[in-house]
Amino acid sequence: MVTIKEVAEYAGVSVATVSRTLNNSGYVGKQSRIKVEEAVKTLGYYPNEIARSLYQKTSKMIGLLLPDISNPYFPLLAKGVEDYAQRNGYMVILGNVEDDEEKEEMYVKFFSQYNISGVLSAASGKKSQTYQVPFVLLDRALEEENYSIATDDQLGGELAAKAIIDAKGKQVVVMAGPGNVAGANDRLSGALSVLNDEGLSYQVFETHTYQVDKAEETAVELFESTRPFDSVIASNDVYALAVMKETIKRGHRIPEDIQIIGYDDMLFSRLMYPGLTTIAQPAYEVGYQGAKMLVDLIEKNSIEQKKVKLKPKLMMRDSLR
Template sequence: MTTIRDVAKLAQVSVATVSRALNHSGYVRESTQKKVEEAAKTLNFHPNEVARSLYQKKSKLIGLLLPDITNPFFPAIAKGVEDSVNKRGYSLLLGNVEENPEKENDYLKIFAQNNVAGVVSAVQGNTAKMKDMPFVLLDRVTNNQKYAVHSDDFLGGTLAAQAVIHRRPKKIVIMVGPQNVASSLVRLAGSEQVLKEYKLSYERFQTPSFQSDLAEETAQDFFKQHQDADTVIASNDVYALAVMKEASKRGLKIPEDFQIIGYDDMSFSRMMYPGLTTISQPAYEIGYQGAELLCDILEKKPIKKKHIQLPVTLKLRESLREKGSL
């Protein structure tokens, strides 16, 4: 097996210089850097990550916590995270938490055992548990977190309400996201502000969970509680699709009898017919920028913004009526 000594010998530099060059740590003259990289390439030398990790007390691994890998919003985030960390020389340890605090604890333990350099988490958990690890929170963010990337939930809530008010709503129902997800309440506040301003009455339906596998059951409950709803501001796209399907099964025509707006803009919302109108969150960008922020922290680069807020936009498709008088 090729060792760092072989590389040093071929490049005619010291072992310490090879280490600095290949780890991009400390000063190395540009010409030397090139020589070392060429020597490493020639000898097919890849520093062993495990030995390096033990020596440096941290690895080139980053832990990724997702609340639900079967909701397409999160694979899109994961893809953004992955593209960033790979470019910067890290790899991802996957943790799919499924809104299960016990699983979250288990993963944090596993991450610690593997000396991860840091954690990117889209799970709104007890971040106190991560106190020894650099981490960046994505999406489900509250104010008291140090590093976070999320989209503008209040704006999203107002955009969703503004989208329905001019489309002849008869009975508006807001599907409120789970109470333990901070962004749910911020979106609700945004929507309520608009509806109150326009003096439109509305009802609320509490979505118990964001788990994909509960969506169909929840859609049935929705219609039991709100048989006469004709305009729905849904908690996310997965739940909007389930409610839309249940409406169709009940013989309601979309959007004439029943109109709905989702939240997230996952790829499937565009791919069905009628297409789901929704608030687009930049999932890939949230993941990418969150990972960039973490890498900057790990590499002790200057941090310009600790809380990054990305814009959301309305995607109008066929699930809302044409605009008409109020």
């Protein structure tokens, strides 16, 4: 690797002048500037960020903490983060923390050892105080004074319930996502508030996990532990799918006998038969905006809002009447 020293030598100036030229800081004469630029070009020089980082005690790296990258919601979010980061010269460090405090702590340490300049977290955020650097929560807006970008899940729940009402659902089952999942409660309360306003009869069915292998059992349980229903507001698309499967298995038609609405809008939701009507979460946007907010924080640009809520969107397909 070419160092600044070699550039200085080649250009016939001191390293200080090279550094000043490259960073547009301090005064640099016309002649020197030209000589340096030429040297940089012919030598193909680019600065070692590690050395820079050592002195500046910061870097162009940001950490991204996720509960589980294999959960289909997060890859899109990660893509949004990576896109913004890349466009602005930052590198993304991926951390899978699985809501495990120990792993999160490991990363807190990692990050400080590497002079990471900021952290984006879609994980618990309990450790947020520990970070000495700018910190933005993704889809986990807590009451505390954190910066955050999240989906407006209350609205999402309302949208889902409204869609069911518009589709003339009469007896509806609302699946309540596991309590520990971000936004699950907001979704539920949004849906219930609309149903209550309309005076519609409904049952709440509790699910205890997001694990895919449990989805099928849960769907069976749903049918067995509830009174007859004609509409289901699922806690997410995976559950919606499982419920659809069980519905068809039991010989009911979708949407004629039972209609179903999901939440997330995953890749496969549109490819199902029938196509799953669902609430689309702006996952990519959450990531992208989150990265933007973080970088603004790092670079001390002004920030419009400390807590941003992005709007989910109803995706009309064929699982509603």
